[in-house]
Amino acid sequence: MLDVYITPLIKPLLIPIVKQLSRWQLTPNQLTVVGFAIGMLALPLLAFEYYYAALVMIILNRILDGLDGALARWQNSSSAAGGYLDISLDFLFYAAVPLGFALANPEQNALAAAVLLASFIGTASSFLAFAIPAERYQLTRPQFAHKSFYYLHGLTEGSETILLFIAFCLWPQHFVILALVFAAAACITIITRVIGGFNTLKQFDHVE
Numbered sequence: 001m002l003d004v005y006i007t008p009l010i011k012p013l014l015i016p017i018v019k020q021l022s023r024w025q026l027t028p029n030q031l032t033v034v035g036f037a038i039g040m041l042a043l044p045l046l047a048f049e050y051y052y053a054a055l056v057m058i059i060l061n062r063i064l065d066g067l068d069g070a071l072a073r074w075q076n077s078s079s080a081a082g083g084y085l086d087i088s089l090d091f092l093f094y095a096a097v098p099l100g101f102a103l104a105n106p107e108q109n110a111l112a113a114a115v116l117l118a119s120f121i122g123t124a125s126s127f128l129a130f131a132i133p134a135e136r137y138q139l140t141r142p143q144f145a146h147k148s149f150y151y152l153h154g155l156t157e158g159s160e161t162i163l164l165f166i167a168f169c170l171w172p173q174h175f176v177i178l179a180l181v182f183a184a185a186a187c188i189t190i191i192t193r194v195i196g197g198f199n200t201l202k203q204f205d206h207v208e
Contacts, residue, residue: 014070021071028072028082035064036089039096046100046169054100055169061093062162090158091124097165101175112179119186123156126193130201137204156186
């Protein structure tokens, strides 16, 4: 929900950094892998309840995730392979954070983490599944034209997820309620995406 508003504000801030990274001859895929490795450090840190240290890793991961796409556009090197690598590692990172909290306190957090992960599967599958026929029918989203695939909106998107992770680390004692509330919101996203996506594609099927 917030991505469409936040993305245009962040993009200009990345340009000076991207210029320097390009001078260092770094590639977008290198940034993607480094960002993923840093983000995954949050898993053991969360498991051992080093929440502030984990928060630093999460924030660094998100900064690098923004920089890899910006660098690809700056270098005119955007590719399907790079987009695939980026989204695959993103979802692995997203799954690692709830897992870390489940490991930190299984008795208290495991069930809520499982519910949250199930909602992540729903939002991810509805998001990615629509991208396949969207490519076939050449559907576009002008506000997300820089994305390597069709970006289907929803109530819970990347920005909301990162805000959730930040809240987890700042208030770990409230993990259960935060996770369940977000999972409920994610269910709304899943329902609206499935219904909206189905009705949209049904119109194209009738055209054919």
